[in-house]
Amino acid sequence: MARSPLPTRPARGPFAPDFWRSPLRGPRFTSVLGVVLLAGVTVLFVTGLLSYAAYNPDLAPVNDKTPGKGLLGFYLFSWPTDPPWLYRLTQGVHVTLGLTLVPVLLAKLWSVVPRLFTLPPVRSLTHALERISLLLLVGGALFQFVTGILNVQLDYIFPGSFYPLHFYGAWVFFGAFLAHAVLKAPTAFRNLRRMREGAEEPSDELVAPRPDPPTVSRRGALGLVGGGSLLLFATSAGRSFDGPLRQTAVLTPHGGPEPGSGPAGFQINKTAAYAGIRAEETTEEAWRLVVTGRSGTVRLGKADLLGLPLHSADLPIACVEGWSTSDQSWRGVRLRDLAALVGHDDPVDVFVESLQRRGAFRRGALRANQVGDPRSLLALFVNGAELTPDHGRPARIIVPAAPGVLNTKWVARLTFGEL
Template identity: 40%
Template sequence: MTAPTRRRLLPARPRPPSFSGRLHDARTATAVGRWLGAAFAVCFVTGLISHYLQHPPPWAAGALPSRPVWGYRVSQGLHVGTGIAAIVLLLVKLWAVYPRLFVWPPVRSVRHALERLSVALLVASAVFEVFSGLLNIAEWYPWPFSFVPVHFAVAWVAAGSILLHIAVKAPEIRAHWGRRSPGTLALPAQDGPDRRTLMLGLGAAVGAVTLTTVGQSVTPLARLDLLAPRHPGHGPQGLPVNRTAAAAGVGEAALRDWRLEVLGPLPYSLTRAQLLALPQVEARLPIACVEGWSVEALWGGVRIRDLLDRAGAPPGAAVRVTSLETGGAYRVMEMGRTYARDPLTLLALTLGGEPLSPDHGFPARIIAPNRPGVLQTKWVARLEVL
């Protein structure tokens, strides 16, 4: 076999797709990585807050804070807002480093194989987190697993992968961090204007995406809320609704003979008319959903602690709340003593001075300060002293 024939039989080296531009370099990757790292850090911390408010460990359930009343609204708004911004940042980051994702040969040593594995884990977990989070705020779940535990678990994988990546790439990051870093001297001077243009465009894209989505939680910007799946003023009685009465299986038959059961040392039950005859309290509180939207509203009803006292509950008692809905992960909810005893935690009967609409939980629902919306149980049927 001749030499030319042998050369023709050798496998051709795969080539990555070619994008125009000269900015697939460490300097660009570092510049974008600073913003992306900050966005992921905010998402991770606020995600932990959201998860542990929804699913507190047993030792912390009774000590979760009910103040500030707007705390969850801010933290979850930050979580969703920075998560959406991170999608733009992640795409540009992958664009900047993509040639390194296709190096040949793919594995040159054991150390190189481990580094490649860590990068693959980082990219996969980061892409999963931001895009699954985006689908969650749109309430579209095209997967067979439960979103909350998987999203939470992969967040830890992504956080660990980012820290490992920073540790491995620390010398290169340090060399390209600042404008006067020694590592930047080797870069072509003519790339500077292009890189600045790229970063300005990236900043404009992040700003545009943020301004057109953050209005779902920052109500002064509601007029700019063009891309978010929720508008804070759209829905029955001026509030959005995630789960309607029909979707929850709460119809006229379930409400016909409704009475609130309060179980404790001195159990009793009350009709809605009897609840309205009790001392009423009004409170202006935000309702903040895990999908990122939040609205402040005027709620009226009876303090939960007054209902518990009437049932003979001890001062440190918690409460279990059961809904009329026929199914769902949050049909039964437990509330620790801090929330149960807070003077602003209400069994709400009215919204904006009007009776609750069916989709907002008629005949009664929970409203509490600094509480995720999924735990503001609607269509309450029973309160049980724990």
């Protein structure tokens, strides 16, 4: 006598199709958000790679915060000094776009969350690959956006250094994103084409079998997402611009009006107190700049530097957090002239050491092309006045198009030559 099959227990909770009741979910809603993210995340990834290249990580081990990068650094090149606002542009786009895409990302994750609970969990090899890419994609997206936003807000509450976490996380996230795009982009574009043609929406597992009554249309929901993105753009983008637009950046640490007035009334990231700089070691009597190169070592006081030819350059400071200053008028000694003092007539790399005791990049290195640029200075003055302690007194580096952390403050030693 044949046995009757065991009864199948119905799925409950989020695994039950009836659990998801929103009438907004559907392939077209998801496709619109997915196409926006396809373009936006690609730009984020490219500008992120450019930001990494701007740190000159091949100047190992000084600037290399990711020593195990291997083939992931295949594209690295010497970061240029022209145009002088290059890093201000690329990093401003990277951070502002990342903030602007947050509502789109959250809406996209909400729109596809039922797929995380579909049964059976794996139907085929293609479906298994899609599920794996989806899990990596969701985890990677949340990790990258959360750590990026925390970095912008100067809240370093995550374990480890931001640089390797964000760098390796970007490659994992973009790999999963690329795999997901290959699998899903054709369907997304097909859905958008059908939407333009006025065709009915195709059946899909995202469509609720018994939807609740709608309280807003899908077009209205997309408008809400777009409005949220526009609001974040309007309250963050201004810190990358000069003039009145800067005052609109009310949600960013270095947004809003300039912090004070006068020659030193522009943004800083780390104060002298934070960096552990003692006032007595920066006086003209105590401070000496040690310059080392092919022909030996020289020690220069403030008076010695003032006796050398001084030059001026109007340059901004742009930081990895996405903020930048307007152009400031810097005056000091050219780096290439200091290199020549110690036997380097042609520009060479330089290793820069600071009096700074706390924080990252107490030491940094610059490429020969950066040293050779006539606008690259060991600055002693800004906007016609001596540097203040918070802006790097007695001397700081200023280089066109370089990330802010490579514009080292409180300089104590310069070593020219092969690093």
